[in-house]
Amino acid sequence: MAEDLLRAFSLASRDLRPCRLWRAQLSVRNVSKASKAAQNPGPAGPDLAGRAGYLVEVAARAPSVHNTQPWRFTVTEDAVELYADAGRQLLEDPAGREMTISCGAALFGLRLAIRSLGYQPEADLFPEPGQRQLLARVRAGLPAPMTHDERAMLQAVPHRHTHRGAFEPGPLPGGLLARLKDDAAAEGATLVVVEGGPAYRRLTKILGAWSRKRDLYPTSHAEIQAQTETQRWTREPGSQARDGVPAHAFPAAAGREPGHLPQRDFDLGRGWGFSPSGGPPAPVTAVLVARGEDEQSWLRAGQALQRILLRAASQWVFAGLQTQPLQSASVRAQIRGSLTPTGSPQLLLELGVARTAHPTARRPASEVSTDR
Numbered sequence: 001m002a003e004d005l006l007r008a009f010s011l012a013s014r015d016l017r018p019c020r021l022w023r024a025q026l027s028v029r030n031v032s033k034a035s036k037a038a039q040n041p042g043p044a045g046p047d048l049a050g051r052a053g054y055l056v057e058v059a060a061r062a063p064s065v066h067n068t069q070p071w072r073f074t075v076t077e078d079a080v081e082l083y084a085d086a087g088r089q090l091l092e093d094p095a096g097r098e099m100t101i102s103c104g105a106a107l108f109g110l111r112l113a114i115r116s117l118g119y120q121p122e123a124d125l126f127p128e129p130g131q132r133q134l135l136a137r138v139r140a141g142l143p144a145p146m147t148h149d150e151r152a153m154l155q156a157v158p159h160r161h162t163h164r165g166a167f168e169p170g171p172l173p174g175g176l177l178a179r180l181k182d183d184a185a186a187e188g189a190t191l192v193v194v195e196g197g198p199a200y201r202r203l204t205k206i207l208g209a210w211s212r213k214r215d216l217y218p219t220s221h222a223e224i225q226a227q228t229e230t231q232r233w234t235r236e237p238g239s240q241a242r243d244g245v246p247a248h249a250f251p252a253a254a255g256r257e258p259g260h261l262p263q264r265d266f267d268l269g270r271g272w273g274f275s276p277s278g279g280p281p282a283p284v285t286a287v288l289v290a291r292g293e294d295e296q297s298w299l300r301a302g303q304a305l306q307r308i309l310l311r312a313a314s315q316w317v318f319a320g321l322q323t324q325p326l327q328s329a330s331v332r333a334q335i336r337g338s339l340t341p342t343g344s345p346q347l348l349l350e351l352g353v354a355r356t357a358h359p360t361a362r363r364p365a366s367e368v369s370t371d372r
C-alpha cells in the first residue's frame with residue numbers, strides 16, 4: 001500500500017515538467033506518513049493535524065476562479081475546517097458563487113486525501129449557521145481502504161489542469177462520459193452534455209448575443225471591472241507568483257473560432273500568452289448544473305467539478321472552463337430555459353484528450369492553514 005501511494009505521486013514517465021515543483025512541495029515525509037496510516041487505519045482514527053501539510057496540499061490543487069485560491073484551512077487532531085477567504089473574492093463575483101464553487105473543489109480534494117489515509121471522510125457542510133465563512137468541517141470516519149477509482153483520481157491530482165490549448169482529435173475514451181455524469185450526480189449536481197446540432201447552436205446563440213453586447217459597451221463599468229480584475233490576477237512570463245493565472249496557461253488571443261466556446265481574454269493584448277494553436281473542436285461540451293442558487297448547492301457543484309476533472313484527468317482528458325457569461329443572471333436563465341430545465345447552470349466545460357500537463361502554482365500549505 002505504501003509503495004502504491006508513493007507511486008501515485010511519482011509520474012516520472014509522463015510530460016510533467018511543471019509538476020516537479022508541486023511534488024517538491026508535497027513532501028515525501030507527508031506522503032509516507034499518509035501511507036503508513038493507510039496501511040494500518042485504526043479505530044482511533046488518524047491524527048489529522050500530523051498530516052495537515054499533505055491534506056492541505058492535495059486539497060489546494062483544486063481549480064479556482066482566476067487561481068485566487070480563496071480558501072483557508074484550520075486543522076485540529078480530529079477535524080479539518082475549510083473557510084472561504086473573502087479577501088480573495090472577485091468583485092465580479094459579488095454573491096461569492098464562484099468563490100464557493102472553488103472551495104467546493106478544494107473540499108473534494110480534502111475528502112480524497114482523507115480517503116488516501118484509509119478512512120471515510122465525514123463532511124459537515126456549513127456546520128455553524130452563524131459562521132457563513134466556515135464552509136465545511138471534515139472528520140475521518142470509519143476505516144475503509146481506498147478503491148481503485150479513488151487511487152486513480154489521487155494519481156491525477158498533480159497533472160490535472162485547466163486546458164486552454166488544442167485538444168487531440170477524436171472522442172473521449174469509451175464509457176468516460178457516463179462515469180462523469182455519475183460523478184456529478186453522486187455529489188448532488190448534474191452534468192448536462194450539450195449534444196452537437198440544435199442544442200449546441202442554441203448555446204452558441206446565447207453566448208454570441210452575450211459577447212456582442214459586451215463588444216458594444218467596452219467601457220461599461222462591468223467590463224472595466226472585469227478587465228481590472230483579470231489584470232490583477234494574471235501573471236507575466238517568468239513570474240514566481242504562487243497564485244493568479246500564469247502566462248503559460250492562457251493563449252495570447254482569446255479564442256472565438258467556430259466550434260469552440262468563446263474564451264475569457266486573460267492576455268488583454270499584452271502578448272504574454274502562448275500562440276493559439278487552433279485544433280479541432282472539443283468532442284464534448286457540457287454544463288455543470290447545481291441543484292439551486294444557494295451556497296450549499298454551489299459547494300456541492302464545486303465538489304462535483306473536482307471529482308469530474310480528476311476522473312477525466314486520470315484518462316488524460318482535460319477541460320476548458322468558462323464562467324464569465326454565466327455571471328449574467330440573464331444568460332443563466334436562458335441556458336436553463338433552453339438546455340438545462342432543472343437546476344441552475346454554473347459552469348461550461350469543453351472536454352477533450354490532451355497529452356500535456358501545465359499545472360499552475362499554488363500557495364504553500366503553511367500560508368493557507370493554521371493549526372489549533
Ligand SMILES: Cc1cc2nc3c(=O)[nH]c(=O)nc-3n(C[C@H](O)[C@H](O)[C@H](O)COP(=O)(O)O)c2cc1C
Nearest residue numbers: 063064065066067098101161162264321322323324
Ligand atoms: C468557479 C471557477 C470558474 C472558472 N472560470 C474560468 C473561466 O471563465 N475561464 C477560464 O479559462 N478558466 C476558468 N476557471 C479555471 C481557473 O482559471 C483555474 O482553475 C485556475 O487558473 C487554476 O488553474 P488549474 O485549474 O490549471 O489548476 C475557473 C475555475 C473555477 C473553479
